[in-house]
Amino acid sequence: MYGVANRPNGTAHKYFASAPYKIAAKSGTAQVFGLKANETYNAHKIAERLRDHKLMTAFAPYNNPQVAVAIILENGGAGPAVGTIMRQILDHIMLGDNNTHLPAENPVVAAAEDQ
16 A cells, blocks of 8 residues: 555555655545446546546555545546545645645546436
8 A cells, every 4th residue: 555655656656756744545446337348448438427436545644644534536537536636635634735626627528328
């Protein structure tokens, strides 16, 4: 879990590389529907309700945990990165940072509801 946020190849490293505290985290996705053998998943081309869920759990500080946070970003397959949200939550808790602005949403092409 330490490597997810603190090693250069960790999935949350880019969100926590500049943090003044160390965390341990685990990220993942939960698939909403199954793909057929010849299908490829593309969050921008499917209905929002079918997008993968984004998940992240973390605790901080790493060497003396005081807080644990779990996030489930329902159908968040094309939305803001769960790492961005986790960083903002932990900055608020650990540093008293009240910056809660999320990045602007990426424009998503409307998909047919029956996909």
